[in-house]
Amino acid sequence: MSNNCAISNNTNVDLDFDRKHIWHPYTSTVSPLTCYPVESAQGVEIVLEDGRKLVDGMSSWWSTIHGYNHPALNQAAKNQIDKMSHVMFGGITHKPAVDLCQKLLSIAPSSLNHVFLSDSGSVAVEVSLKMALQYWHSKGEKRSKFLALRNGYHGDTFAAMSVTDPDNSMHSLYKGFLPQHVFSQAPSIGFYQQWDESCLDDIKHQVASHHTDIAAIILEPIVQGAGGMRIYHPNYLKGVRALCDQYGLLLIADEIATGLGRTGKMFACEHAEIEPDILCIGKAITGGYVTLAATLTTSHVANTVCEGEAGCFMHGPTFMGNPLACSIANASLDLLATGEWIQQVRNIESYFAKTLPSLTKYERVKEVRWLGAIGVVEARTPVNMETIQKAFVDAGVWIRPFGKLIYIMPPYIIDTHSLDKLIEAIRLTLDRSDCFQS
Numbered sequence: 001m002s003n004n005c006a007i008s009n010n011t012n013v014d015l016d017f018d019r020k021h022i023w024h025p026y027t028s029t030v031s032p033l034t035c036y037p038v039e040s041a042q043g044v045e046i047v048l049e050d051g052r053k054l055v056d057g058m059s060s061w062w063s064t065i066h067g068y069n070h071p072a073l074n075q076a077a078k079n080q081i082d083k084m085s086h087v088m089f090g091g092i093t094h095k096p097a098v099d100l101c102q103k104l105l106s107i108a109p110s111s112l113n114h115v116f117l118s119d120s121g122s123v124a125v126e127v128s129l130k131m132a133l134q135y136w137h138s139k140g141e142k143r144s145k146f147l148a149l150r151n152g153y154h155g156d157t158f159a160a161m162s163v164t165d166p167d168n169s170m171h172s173l174y175k176g177f178l179p180q181h182v183f184s185q186a187p188s189i190g191f192y193q194q195w196d197e198s199c200l201d202d203i204k205h206q207v208a209s210h211h212t213d214i215a216a217i218i219l220e221p222i223v224q225g226a227g228g229m230r231i232y233h234p235n236y237l238k239g240v241r242a243l244c245d246q247y248g249l250l251l252i253a254d255e256i257a258t259g260l261g262r263t264g265k266m267f268a269c270e271h272a273e274i275e276p277d278i279l280c281i282g283k284a285i286t287g288g289y290v291t292l293a294a295t296l297t298t299s300h301v302a303n304t305v306c307e308g309e310a311g312c313f314m315h316g317p318t319f320m321g322n323p324l325a326c327s328i329a330n331a332s333l334d335l336l337a338t339g340e341w342i343q344q345v346r347n348i349e350s351y352f353a354k355t356l357p358s359l360t361k362y363e364r365v366k367e368v369r370w371l372g373a374i375g376v377v378e379a380r381t382p383v384n385m386e387t388i389q390k391a392f393v394d395a396g397v398w399i400r401p402f403g404k405l406i407y408i409m410p411p412y413i414i415d416t417h418s419l420d421k422l423i424e425a426i427r428l429t430l431d432r433s434d435c436f437q438s
């Protein structure tokens with residue numbers, strides 16, 4: 001615990017209070033990890049209170065795609081806040097929300113026609129699951145199961161957690177409270193590997209045995225994020241779409257991490273040239289400024305839901321369609337609309353292709369993989385979080401590994417010099433045994 005004080009001399013932040021009273025993501029109140037006080041952020045850099053600048057390899061968890069403190073996003077926020085920050089969405093509409101939904105539908109797969117706005121990724125997933133359940137209820141069928149994938153991650157709220165990998169999300173802790181769903185093996189063939197149809201055997205088998213109970217299959221297209229950073233073959237996704245069609249199941253694509261350009265396509269589904277029945281978008285939608293998410297669906301699903309007993313979709317968050325968030329999201333989507341991201345993400349991808357393979361010479365490295373602006377180094381043993389985090393900060397970068405995974409998904413605007421810093425920092429830690437558990 002004493003290392004918490006190592007950086008507390010130069011800061012106005014009451015780190016002692018933070019450590020004693022504030023929960024951070026996935027941390028302990030009993031033995032909290034060090035937290036680094038941040039003063040500001042600009043472009044691809046996070047500025048610590050003590051003045052050190054760190055190249056951000058995380059895009060603040062997939063969200064800050066255009067970089068921090070972006071003039072266009074700042075301006076959008078300022079313009080909107082002088083009109084109204086929020087107004088309820090029940091019985092009221094406004095230009096920021098209408099503009100945003102038009103933009104989302106124009107970039108989304110063409111079969112999607114209806115947008116449900118919500119507050120965060122987990123809520124967008126809850127909404128998608130409720131839509132699927134209400135869809136089958138309207139059709140007079142009792143279906144209460146979802147099929148999800150091992151190593152999948154869909155959020156931390158209860159329904160989202162129930163379709164997240166049972167081991168990673170500690171289902172055993174919530175036994176009796178979490179609904180039991182059907183899990184299929186994670187796709188075993190990588191994006192660039194030779195395709196083999198047997199990769200679909202397990203999910204085919206699961207669907208064949210459970211399809212009369214299953215409302216929908218939910219998955220993260222092409223890249224499984226927080227559940228293992230696995231990048232899989234597009235033919236797997238094609239095969240799952242075909243299975244859904246064969247059995248009349250809905251397909252929910254959770255593109256909260258992969259959507260909006262991260263994998264090199266606007267949506268990862270495009271790698272497989274398929275369209276989902278329901279699509280979840282979040283994380284990067286406001287360029288990392290404020291929380292907002294969306295669930296998109298087809299007219300067929302929306303209308304079936306609303307022709308049922310309830311006569312409507314039973315959901316309506318207080319901050320639905322928040323004008324401030326929508327305005328910033330509009331500015332973020334306008335930046336994407338310039339198309340500059342395509343070359344930026346391509347450049348990051350070729351940088352990873354050039355640099356990551358050289359890291360496999362470290363005995364500590366089990367595998368490296370990449371796609372678009374996502375780079376992953378999988379170690380043989382879990383990292384030592386406290387030590388490796390400090391090593392990264394000392395090397396001038398912000399990278400936050402979990403378990404055996406050191407992964408980076410930088411802002412699209414990052415240049416080669418800053419990418420070099422990220423890779424060099426990773427190389428440095430791979431040389432240090434104290435950064436890893438044995």
Ligand SMILES: *Cc1c(COP(=O)(O)O)cnc(C)c1O
Nearest residue numbers: 120121122153154155225256257
């Ligand atoms: C982050 C994430 C979520 C949850 O989003 P929150 O905004 O953290 O609630 C859901 N699904 C995927 C694929 C994610 O990466």
